Amino acid sequence: xxxxxxxxxxxxxxxxxxxxxxxxxxxxxxxxxxxxxxxxxxxxxxxxxxxxxxxxxxxxxxxxxxxxxxxxxxxxxxxxxxxxxxxxxxxxxxxxxxxxxxxxxxxxxxxxxxxxxxxxxxxxxxxxxxxxxxxxxxxxxxxxxxxxxxxxxxxxxxxxxxxxxxxxxxxxxxxxxxxxxxxxxxxxxxxxxxxxxxxxxxxxxxxxxxxxxxxxxxxxxxxxxxxxxxxxxxxxxxxxxxxxxxxxxxxxxxxxxxxxxxxxxxxxxxxxxxxxxxxxxxxxxxxxxxxxxxxxxxxxxxxxxxxxxxxxxxxxxxxxxxxxxxxxxxxxxxxxxxxxxxxxxxxxxxxxxxxxxxxxxxxxxxxxxxxxxxxxxxxxxxxxxxxxxxxxxxxxxxxxxxxxxxxxxxxxxxxxxxxxxxxxxxxxxxxxxxxxxxxxxxxxxxxxxxxxxxxxxxxxxxxxxxxxxxxxxxxxxxxxxxxxxxxxxxxxxxxxxxxxxxxxxxxxxxxxxxxxxxxxxxxxxxxxxxxxxxxxxxxxxxxxxxxxxxxxxxxxxxxxxxxxxxxxxxxxxxxxxxxxxxxxxxxxxxxxxxxxxxxxxxxxxxxxxxxxxxxxxxxxxxxxxxxxxxxxxxxxxxxxxxxxxxxxxxxxxxxxxxxxxxxxxxxxxxxxxxxxxxxxxxxxxxx
Ligand SMILES: [Zn+2]
Numbered sequence: 001x002x003x004x005x006x007x008x009x010x011x012x013x014x015x016x017x018x019x020x021x022x023x024x025x026x027x028x029x030x031x032x033x034x035x036x037x038x039x040x041x042x043x044x045x046x047x048x049x050x051x052x053x054x055x056x057x058x059x060x061x062x063x064x065x066x067x068x069x070x071x072x073x074x075x076x077x078x079x080x081x082x083x084x085x086x087x088x089x090x091x092x093x094x095x096x097x098x099x100x101x102x103x104x105x106x107x108x109x110x111x112x113x114x115x116x117x118x119x120x121x122x123x124x125x126x127x128x129x130x131x132x133x134x135x136x137x138x139x140x141x142x143x144x145x146x147x148x149x150x151x152x153x154x155x156x157x158x159x160x161x162x163x164x165x166x167x168x169x170x171x172x173x174x175x176x177x178x179x180x181x182x183x184x185x186x187x188x189x190x191x192x193x194x195x196x197x198x199x200x201x202x203x204x205x206x207x208x209x210x211x212x213x214x215x216x217x218x219x220x221x222x223x224x225x226x227x228x229x230x231x232x233x234x235x236x237x238x239x240x241x242x243x244x245x246x247x248x249x250x251x252x253x254x255x256x257x258x259x260x261x262x263x264x265x266x267x268x269x270x271x272x273x274x275x276x277x278x279x280x281x282x283x284x285x286x287x288x289x290x291x292x293x294x295x296x297x298x299x300x301x302x303x304x305x306x307x308x309x310x311x312x313x314x315x316x317x318x319x320x321x322x323x324x325x326x327x328x329x330x331x332x333x334x335x336x337x338x339x340x341x342x343x344x345x346x347x348x349x350x351x352x353x354x355x356x357x358x359x360x361x362x363x364x365x366x367x368x369x370x371x372x373x374x375x376x377x378x379x380x381x382x383x384x385x386x387x388x389x390x391x392x393x394x395x396x397x398x399x400x401x402x403x404x405x406x407x408x409x410x411x412x413x414x415x416x417x418x419x420x421x422x423x424x425x426x427x428x429x430x431x432x433x434x435x436x437x438x439x440x441x442x443x444x445x446x447x448x449x450x451x452x453x454x455x456x457x458x459x460x461x462x463x464x465x466x467x468x469x470x471x472x473x474x475x476x477x478x479x480x481x482x483x484x485x486x487x488x489x490x491x492x493x494x495x496x497x498x499x500x501x502x503x504x505x506x507x508x509x510x511x512x513x514x515x516x517x518x519x520x521x522x523x524x525x526x527x528x529x530x531x532x533x534x535x536x537x538x539x540x541x542x543x544x545x546x547x548x549x550x551x552x553x554x555x556x557x558x559x560x561x562x563x564x565x566x567x568x569x570x571x572x573x574x575x576x577x578x579x580x581x582x583x584x585x586x587x588x589x590x591x592x593x594x595x596x597x598x599x600x601x602x603x604x605x606x607x608x609x610x611x612x613x614x615x616x617x618x619x620x621x622x623x624x625x626x627x628x629x630x631x632x633x634x635x636x637x638x639x640x641x642x643x644x645x646x647x648x649x650x651x652x653x654x655x656x657x658x659x660x661x662x663x664x665x666x667x668x669x670x671x672x673x674x675x676x677x678x679x680x681x682x683x684x685x686x687x
Contacts (some may be wrong), residue, residue, distance in 0.1 A: 033503075033510040035614055035624050039631070047674030050664075051655040054627030064633055067356070069349035072632035072651055073504050078483045081377075081499045085481055086110075086362050088376040102372040105444040109368055109455075112448040113331070113361035119448055120333050124225060126449040127328050131225075134320040143308060143316055144277035148284030152456050153463035155188045157296055159477040159488050161647065163254050165190035166323055168244075168304060171285070173463040175471045175490040177261050177294070180542035183466045185293050186260070189300035191244045193218075193326065195348070196645050200245035206640065210347060214238065217343040218322055224336050225325045233318045240307070240315050247303025251645055252582060254297060257537055261544060262295040269293075273302040275309025286464050330360070331449040350635030368455035370479035371437040374498075377481040378432045382498035386508045390430045390501055393515060393600070397523045398423060400599035404687045405531075410555040418547045419531055422540040426530060427493035431501065433476035437462075471542075485522050487529035490542040494526045504629055513610045513618045516601035517625030524593030524600070525586075528687060532588050533560065556686065563587055563660075563684040570653045573636055576643055583649040590657040592687045594626060598663055619667035623658050630655035660684045 041056020052059070064071060093107025112118070124131075137143050147168050155170030156162045168191040176184040194200060194214055199207065219234035227233065253259055266288070269278035282288045295301050308316070325332070329340035337354075345351045354360070366373050405411070405419045442458045444451050473491045478484060480498040487494055496519075500506070506519040529535050533556060536548045548556070564580030567587055571577050580587075601610070601622055610618020632651030634642070639650065648654070658664040659676040660683045670677055 033507050033514065035514070035616070035621060036504070036628055037614055039628065040624070045674060046668040047670035047676055050623075050627055050658055050668075050676055051630070051652045054624050054655060055631040058628075058631050059633065062633065064635065066353040067351055069345075069351045069638040070632060070634040073629050074483050074632075077499065077502045077505070080502065081481055081483060082359050082362050084381060085366070085373060085377055086358055088380065089362065089365055089373065092376060100440065102369070102375070102439055105439060105442065106365060106369055106372050106376070108444045108446070109365050109451050110361050112444075112446050112451055113364055114357060115446065115448065116334070116357070118446060119331060122447070123333060124325075126447060127324050127332070130324045131321055134317050134324060137313060137317055137320075140309065140313070141277045141280050143313060144280035145284045146320065147276070147308070148281035148287075151281075151285040151287075151460070153460045154456070155190070156477070157186055157188060157254070157260065158257070158490060159486055161255075163188065163251065164192070164195055166193050166327060167191065168308075169301070171287075171460070171463065172296075173466050175542055177257070177490075177544035178263075180490055180538075181471055183469055183471055184263075185287060185290060185464070185467055186296050187293050187301060188296045189248050189254075189304065191304060192241055192248070193323070194241075195641060196251060197245040197248040198250075198644055200242050211238075213343060213347045217339065217347075218326075220339050221322060221326050221329065221336065222318075224339060225321070227321070233322075236315045237319045237322050240311055240319050243307055243311070244304055247307065248300050249297045255647070257534070257544060259298075260294070260296040262298045263292045264295050264298075265292045266290060269305075272298070273305035275307065276305035278305075286461070287467075290467060328449055331452060348637065348641060350637030364452060366479055366481060368452060369439055369442070370481075371433070372439055374432055374480035375436055378498045382431050382480070382501070383508075386498075386501060386506075387431045389508055389515075390496065390506065390519070391428075393520055393604075394428050394430065394496075394523055396600040396603050397520060397527060397596055398426070398428075400596045400603060401524065401527050401531075401687070403599065404596060408687065411552050412549050415548055415552050418539065422492060422530060422535075423527075425492055425540045426527070427473050427491065429474065429476055429493065429495045431496070431498040432480040434474045435472075473542075485526050487526045487535075489530070489535060489538040492530065492538070492540055492542050494523075494530075496523065496526075504625070511610070511613065511621070512601050512604035513622040514625040516597045516604065517622040518629040520597035520600055521590070521593045521626050521629070524596035525589040526593070527596065528589045528592035529585070531687070532585055532592070533557075534585055559684050559686050560584055560588060562682070563591065563686075566684065567649055567653060570649070572643065572650050572652070573639055576640065578643065578649050578653060583647060586648045587654075587657070588686055590654055591660050591684055594657055594661055595685075595687060597626075598622065598661065617667065619663055623661075623664050623667055626658065627655040 036058065039058035040054055041052050044052045044056055046053040062071065068075070089106050089110045092103040093111050095103055097104040133146055137146060150167050151169060151171050152167060153171050153173060154165045154167065155172050157172050158174065170188045170190045172186040172188060173183055174186060176182055199210060215234055215238045218237050219230040222230035222233055264272060266282060287293065325336065326340065329336040341354045345354055402420065402423055405416055405423065408416060443454060471491065473493055475491065476495050477488055478486050478495045478497050482497045483499045485494070485496045485500055500522065501519065504518055505522060506515050537544055537546050539545050539547050564584050566580070567578045567583055568580035612618070613621060616624065630651040634650065642650065656676060659678050662680070662683065664670065
């Protein structure tokens with residue numbers, strides 16, 4: 001379902017960020033409180049191609065930077081936020097703060113990441129301990145112990161929807177489906193270097209090419225790590241991964257929560273998933289005393305455990321040695337870092353240059369010390385007045401959404417009452433968390449890779465520490481400096497980080513039609529996730545429990561089927577269509593969010609018409625603000641990958657959501673026969 005509003009990061013390659021120079025060259029507006037009129041293409045009829053009408057000028061004049069697989073409104077904000085964050089971190093590093101202070105840790109983490117000389121001088125020393133541990137594996141028990149010790153909290157099935165980890169399994173600690181007042185551990189499939197099982201299983205020319213490149217990448221990493229017989233080992237490692245891929249369940253099945261509701265007692269693992277020594281695995285993972293673990297993809301866990309019992313230990317040692325080096329490569333000597341980028345950057349996403357090192361250092365510091373960096377960010381860039389204005393928008397959106405629920409003819413009165421209860425208890429976090437995370441237990445020094453590994457372990461132990469404890473409904477799942485937003489179904493909560501509350505999504509004191517068209521639609525999008533085909537499966541307390549009647553669901557599914565067909569019709573690359581089913585939840589959220597944002601913008605003007613400005617009516621500006629928030633350029637390599645794995649449709653089609661909204665037809669005088677025209681009965685209305 002992809003609960004995050006947009007997906008922008010993969011394998012350490014941030015997909016965001018348009019250089020500020022490029023932004024200026026693109027003629028983007030410097031007036032953060034107005035539309036980018038120069039970025040439009042007024043030769044196009046809005047009813048034929050609304051995305052091009054709103055963004056054609058920008059598409060024409062904006063080059064794709066060499067270090068980017070994609071650019072857009074998100075990346076423009078991300079670029080600015082990254083610059084601000086880097087400046088704050090550098091200041092913290094220079095501040096002479098006490099060694100164990102947070103500011104000092106942030107500064108030291110960044111400086112160690114930047115110190116390429118020290119990284120070069122250390123050579124492979126930072127991975128030696130792990131490689132020695134791998135080489136020492138002589139039996140299945142030792143294998144299981146090592147695999148367990150490598151488990152990290154690096155996946156997230158429902159909030160940020162990160163289903164990928166190159167470790168054999170991933171752990172997600174979150175409220176229990178059945179008892180949402182307490183936390184439980186969810187075990188997810190992992191173990192693949194490439195993003196998805198289909199990357200290994202598909203047989204068209206492009207995938208075969210990628211498979212060959214991945215084999216070559218494995219061999220090259222082994223060579224650079226000084227291992228003999230690299231080609232033969234690479235073949236066996238690839239074959240093992242291919243077998244793991246065959247055990248994986250599909251991305252679509254991974255998103256079905258009902259297939260994920262598998263509470264296994266720890267004592268049951270040996271019988272349900274034989275092959276892996278689970279006692280050794282859970283013991284090493286610090287989970288040996290848990291009464292049970294939720295197994296998200298049970299057939300995959302069974303299949304992977306069988307491989308742990310059947311494949312030669314030699315294959316496992318090679319596989320683990322390769323991943324130890326490959327995972328560490330961005331912080332190892334240049335030859336390995338370059339090889340890592342060649343595959344994960346260029347081959348997978350099409351980027352031809354890595355991002356500047358200082359930007360990668362910011363991304364890493366954000367991941368390692370999210371709240372410490374976030375505290376610095378909001379202290380300077382998110383004043384209380386911005387928070388108040390955003391909260392006011394949320395209040396209006398909730399009012400608009402509530403009125404839509406009250407008016408819903410298709411929903412039974414009992415279900416409507418439950419929807420109301422859920423809306424009334426929704427926690428909406430704006431800007432930053434109520435409580436900051438405490439990093440006093442995390443040691444940071446001059447070893448860049450050591451810092452990263454310790455921070456991953458620190459975060460894992462914090463997650464494990466929440467097991468069995470009461471759930472904090474106001475816990476945040478996104479750092480304040482993240483340009484995104486997220487719905488947390490098991491907490492009945494939303495997070496809108498400070499960083500997305502920037503132009504073109506939001507500007508303090510900007511006219512309501514612009515703020516509501518952009519961030520308002522984002523807020524509406526996230527609210528609607530609480531009430532969609534996924535949201536209906538979690539009640540006001542966050543319990544996995546379908547609170548809809550069969551008739552409610554039937555109506556919803558009928559509307560959803562039409563929307564899926566609408567998106568199936570889009571063809572971003574020759575022969576490659578948008579997957580209407582994979583992107584359905586997100587597309588419904590876009591329709592619902594835009595509808596509610598439109599109502600809320602009218603409320604903000606007290607029912608009076610919005611004034612004309614920049615040569616457009618208030619309604620036109622509302623829709624154009626929405627369309628411009630979706631401007632995106634993406635390299636075909638990344639586009640292919642996103643079409644396969646991303647729950648969100650490409651930005652261009654998200655902008656075209658407008659064709660389902662009646663007011664858009666009036667605003668732009670859209671006529672039958674125009675390409676985006678839908679007859680009133682064909683427009684999809686869910687809420
Ligand atoms: Zn979403």
